Amino acid sequence: MGETELPPSWQQLNSLAIHPDRVSQLSPAALAYLGDAVYELYVRTQFLFPPKRSHAYHQQVVAQVRAEAQSSHLQLLLPHLTSVELDATRRGRNAANGRPRRLDPEVYQQATSFETLIGYLYITNPPRLAELLALLQFDSTPAP
Known part of the structure; x- marks a missing residue:
């Protein structure tokens, strides 16, 4: 499987894709909502091996789907994004509101931008x- 080729399970999911003409009807919040779920599923698949207890899976996944990690992931991807992809992240950043108290507003905006892009x-x-x-890159060391 090539680097840009989708795994078979993701190819099946793609058959559910929304027609590109309808994407413009979706709000950045709707895209972030979808992106959050897609990203968490992706991260969960990254930690399946070696097999471990559910609690260990959970700890590893939560560490990657936290807003701080998503913000870092966005920073890593920014140099690789096209102008259209950068526009999607900008829309997500501008739509971010109502952050949790524990988070810096900028981190929350970047995490929402990342989810919108996904x-x-x-x-x-x-x-x-x-x-x-x-x-x-994901840290695959077992969670304590």
């Missing part, structure tokens, strides 16, 4: 999403 690419260009996700 949601946008999931429904418009899944191979590109796979290419960008492949750039992310």
Whole structure:
């Protein structure tokens, strides 16, 4: 499987994709909502091996889907994004509101931008999403 080729399970999910003409009807918040779910599923698949207890899976996944980690992931991806992808992240940043108290507003905006990008690419260009996700590095050391 090539670096930008989708795994079979993701190819099946792509058959559910929304027609690109309808994407403009979606709010950045809707794209971030979708992106959050897609990203968490992706991260969960990254930690399946070696097999471990559910609690260990949970700790590793939560560490990667936290806003702080998503903000860092966005910073890593920014140099690789096209102008259209940067526009999607800008829309997500501008739509971010109502952050949790524990978070810096900028971190929350960047995390929302990241989720918006993931949601946008999931429904418009899944191979590109796979290419960008492949750039992310995850710490695979077992959780305590």
